[in-house]
Amino acid sequence: MARTTMAERLYRLLLRCYPGEFRDDYEREMLLAFRDRLSDDRKVGMAAVLRLWWQLLVDSIVRAPGEHLDVLRQDVRYALRSLRRAPVFAVTAIATLALGVGANTAIFSVVHAVALRPLPYANADRLVRIWERNDGLNVESFAVSVPNYVSWRERLRTMEVAAWLGGSVTLRSTGDPIRVRSVNIGTAYFGMVGAKPVVGRTFLASDEAPGAERVAVIRDSLWRSYFGSDPRVVGTPVTIAGQTHTIVGVILSSSVPLEAEFYMPLQIDLARQDRSNHIASAIGLLKPGVSFEQGKQEIEAIARQLETEFPASNKGWGITMQTVYDAIVPVETRRALFVILGAVGCVLLIACANVANLMLARAAARKREIALRMAIGAARRRLVRQVLTEGLVLALLGGGVGILIAYWSVPLMKQWLPSSLPRAEDVAVSAPVLLFSLAVCLLTGLAFAVLPALASSGSGLIDSLKEGARGSSAGGTRSRQVLAAAQVALATILLVGAALLVQSVRHLQRVELGFDPANITTAMMGLGADRSGKPGAAWDFYQQLLSRIASSPGIEAAALSSGAPFGGGNTGMPINAVGDALIGSNSLQTDWRMVSPDYFRAMRIPLLRGRYFSASNGSEDKGKLIVAAEMAKRIWGDADPIGRQIKAGPNGVFTIVGVVGNVRNLDLSLSPAPTMYLPTSQYLWPNMTVIVRAPEGAQAPAVMRSALRGLDPQLALFNVRQMEELVVQSAAQPRLNASLVGMFAALAALLSAVGIYGVLAYLVSQRTQEIGIRMALGAGRPAVLRLFLARGMWLAGCGLLAGIAGSLGAARWVGSMLFEIRARDPWTIAASVAAVAAVAVIASYIPARRATRVNPLAALRAE
């Protein structure tokens, strides 16, 4: 007998695998059948008993889940049927959720592509970017000097390093000459990033030996566009600046972080390199098992050795090292994306609260139906599960529509994304994004169904039946009010954030640029080796070109510079004052540009003192400089700088002949740096930027091209841009932040207005009788209006207070995205609170007014 009990206990345990309803119906019967069968099988023998247990085991593994599915199918069918019976509720809930899930999917597709996806390079977790830094000059990450790089490479034990020099070259081969971005690169580079050749090979260490045959690797994009994907491209000779290189391989774009089309080995002749000349970029590959910190400590130690060995060039120079991931996707970008994701997450929470509210109202209305079903024997857990299933069905339907919305809107959104956003081209509703959305759907389904599920089964059965159709428990009403207040709080936080970001963008747009970007066209060009080798010849050529362009109809001015403002990239060097100066013997880190005499007129940068560079052959500008007001002020304060001198390292001593206005060259949010201008009659780069001011800007590129063709048909213009576009682009990220968060805030305000409206409208409908009695007893309509308005305002007030607290808390994350406004700006918070309060008043007023229209007689008769 004891053994039977033991077996029965075991079978009871197996029966636990079945759903509760099934057990309620059949557990007793199954136990009886089991007992009979077991006693029969025992008479047959051990084999029969074993066979029975095997069957029971299979039952609980195969049959039991089937029963669960069956129950789920029934619940889903029930949920769909009950949703079909309440179409207004269903459509409202699905639309609300679709907006929430759609917006979240779209934003997450950006966050995933930009900030979460691993880098596509082999060893990406061990790759680091290396810069030189100089705290004394206040430069945190600066280009690398080639001799320093060679020293690192010789001494480093914990990592491999490779450096490169970027530029652009005119390539001549089978087709027309073409301008391409090029790099001279350490041969170890391709191996370090695990780059894969599509055709041929990458570089060998021997390719960078002095005197080695000149070879090149091209990117697959160039291979397709210029060489027509011809696999016989290996061995093809190409001419670069008069020198012939042989193509040895084609590299797969996605496997190389560097976006150049043409790669040549970096051949280093140390005798011709200057250790103080910081011109190269560098990456490192940590050896397996070496931590980031170990690598950093070693290269910093080497930098200190070099400081003692070469004090003249290396004094004060250290190392900045970053993971390649941080270098490609900067921390600020990631933070901004996560703030936006947080904002859109708030929208989803508000949507969930709204749907929860709708379901609570429904549960209250169905209280009697539910109580009835419980009275005739429906299990409480079954009712809870049905409400949860209804929530999940709603969430999946809403989520499905939301994902469709995202699917259509993501390609549109991609066009808005700022070009500076890394990896934005890969933004898509991909498999991980879909998984995220699915998880969001399931979580939201549970989140908004839990309260109604508990409410629907929580209160007493008899009470509900007695309460009749009115029956809403105080608990349900309270949770609905808390939800409405929470919505108001979230909407307030979002609106404060949006208002801050919008003001920040407006400040950026009002920033004094220091020049007039309207009607300016810029384009880059380079001269062949024949001209750029001889400075005099090059300047003669440019002078002819500029005068041809300037004399064309419709052109106001034409000038030349080593780099246009907002054109990307910067050049700087430390300088020292000669004689008395505020900075004493300290160095001042100074940006510099090479400019032609007409540069300031073309850009409309005001001349404050002294003169421009001379328009003649430039002999009087030898050793002369024009400085921006900021630089003069830092070095000499208010004293007249004209005629004073500075020393620019090995480049010698320069005399200041003019002072011009300050210019923001790099970024709207950075205040103008000390800047000096060198005359192009003395200094030219292989690539220069031509700047043209033309009231009819559209003509400028054609005029520039025809002037260039007239002088030398072999030369090409590239990177033709409108200056206003460049300026606009530099504010693209803040503008996107502001418009996205603004959009979400508007959506949040709307949804929370719907929330308050829903709660109050429900309260009014619940209290129709009470209102009728009050009015029958003499309460005027204004008193009734006040009653409900006060309730609405009380809800909103609680939400607003929580919202203010939340905004103050969120300041930490938003602060870094703001320009010239504090995250806790009291005016912004006050204005946003007022806006949400106004929305809340309107949302409360409509149902409150409806309360005043209650007909006392009709209300009382309804009982």
Add this chain to the structure above:
Amino acid sequence: MARDLDKEIDALLPLAPAFFHILIALGDKDRHGYSIMQDVAERTGGQVRMSPGTLYGSIKRMLADGLIEELTSGAAGADERRRFYKTTKFGRRVAAAEADRLSALLTQARESGLVPRRS
């Protein structure tokens, strides 16, 4: 109306073997669960031994499909504690339709020479 019933019967064919066994067991008399299991085992010479899970899973679905019904009070002389089941009219018609289907199938198998003809 009759056409609707035919459609309902067709929708249930081919019948799951467990359903058919249960209908056969309930053909001659009303039975409780274990009695059905025993009858099936006897008639198949011990080849088919239903587990409680298979039996009651099938009973649940057959009740929902209207093939069988539960007796409100135990059959004459039966154990009071147990639930008894009987076939419905609809259940008998479905069983007959399934038997026809199987017999037609058998005839076809014989005619094609796949299965030897009965002597």
